[in-house]
Amino acid sequence: MPEVTVLGMRQKGKYDAIGQIIPQLCGFADSRKIPFSGPPAFVCHETTPEEAQKANADGTADIEVVVPVGRRTRGKGNIKCYTLPGGKMAKIVHEGAYKDVGGAYMQLFEWLGKNQQKVSGPIREVYLNEPGKVPEEKLRTEIYAPIS
Secondary structure (H helix, E strand, O other), X not given: OXXXXXXXXXXXXXXXXXXXXXXXXXXXXXXXXXXXXXXXXXXXXXXXXXXXXXXXXXXOEEEEEEEEEOOOOOOEOOEEEEEEOOOOEEEEEEEOOHHHOXXXXXXXXXXXXXXXXXXXXXXXXXXXXXXXXXXXXXXEEEEEEEEO
């Protein structure tokens, strides 16, 4: 996966905040007439399913949400413009409700274990379509785990 210029926000909390952050980033880009260069994504800094579940339950999850953009810009407040690193990634696609994505993660981690691969950085969820525009069961999410 190549590196990409993004607008991003990072905060602590519960993962359901992702749905509130994406419109903020999109609104900021729209207000500056900055073109999008890809779909929004969540960057998960917890590296195991157990860490992620505990952090979400405790409200201490490290939540980074990004929107790829076609050009660099100056951020404002907690919205930053930066380069999201690329690299070698394992990928799985989940189709269905966001709340049901856990099964895809389990399959991904199972594959990583069977293939002697270790997660070498934050996992990403890339949201390929919008909840308001497609039925929940048709939502598509690509999950990328950086490996070395």
